Amino acid sequence: MKRVLRKQEEVHTGDLILVNREYGYREQETRLAAVGRDKNAEILFDYRAGILLNRLMAEINGWEQIVPVSGWRSLQEQKQIWADSLAENGSEFTLKYVAVPGHSEHQTGLAIDLGLKQAEIDFIRPDFPYEGICQTFREKAAAYGFVERYPAGRELVTRIGHEPWHFRYVGVPHAAIMTEKGLVLEEYIAFLRDYPYGNKPYMAQTPCGEIAVSFVKAEGAVTELKIDDTHPYAISGNNVDGFILTEWR
Numbered sequence: 001m002k003r004v005l006r007k008q009e010e011v012h013t014g015d016l017i018l019v020n021r022e023y024g025y026r027e028q029e030t031r032l033a034a035v036g037r038d039k040n041a042e043i044l045f046d047y048r049a050g051i052l053l054n055r056l057m058a059e060i061n062g063w064e065q066i067v068p069v070s071g072w073r074s075l076q077e078q079k080q081i082w083a084d085s086l087a088e089n090g091s092e093f094t095l096k097y098v099a100v101p102g103h104s105e106h107q108t109g110l111a112i113d114l115g116l117k118q119a120e121i122d123f124i125r126p127d128f129p130y131e132g133i134c135q136t137f138r139e140k141a142a143a144y145g146f147v148e149r150y151p152a153g154r155e156l157v158t159r160i161g162h163e164p165w166h167f168r169y170v171g172v173p174h175a176a177i178m179t180e181k182g183l184v185l186e187e188y189i190a191f192l193r194d195y196p197y198g199n200k201p202y203m204a205q206t207p208c209g210e211i212a213v214s215f216v217k218a219e220g221a222v223t224e225l226k227i228d229d230t231h232p233y234a235i236s237g238n239n240v241d242g243f244i245l246t247e248w249r
Ligand SMILES: [Zn+2]
Pocket: 070, 106, 111, 112, 113, 165, 166, 167
């Protein structure tokens, strides 16, 4: 067993951080890369998530008909989008579709808006219908670690309107568990509290075997975990009060 330490501030980093109206994003360094076919368009995305997005697109020939519309945004850009939308669309629309600056998933580099390629693309609400190539993308998304983040009917939980175009990278096996159980990220973070570290983890059956997922509550300045490091594992903060430990068994 290996002793692994996580500092309190690391609660706010990782692929599973919950960023929403309640929990803001702590600015941090993120490695980004351009995505999409037109590299000059400068849509930046987390480089690891971008590799997986490109693989998914290669499998379905997706970049033929789909374009990235918005990826990573700086706090400054989010402020500008917020201000522009308020002026153009008013506060009701803006609150529904634009995250408050400091609280946008786009600032993490882990969120991407995708649109069907067409002459006119709406920057805030691109077309990404539940049919054709877009639906094919949606059906494959979880296997590559992506979830549709703001589904219809969950507006009271996410506090963002239905956004068929906005996808979030959470990684595997989390995307598959969320999709299978119909949980949005707010609910998934809460769900994992029933699987505290050291007790019975949640066991996910995946194409690459069993994966154990558990919640580790942050304790003081440094949280200590004992991990069987003969197998792969990953630790992400939840941006609330602890960590999600993922162990390949
Ligand atoms: Zn978005």
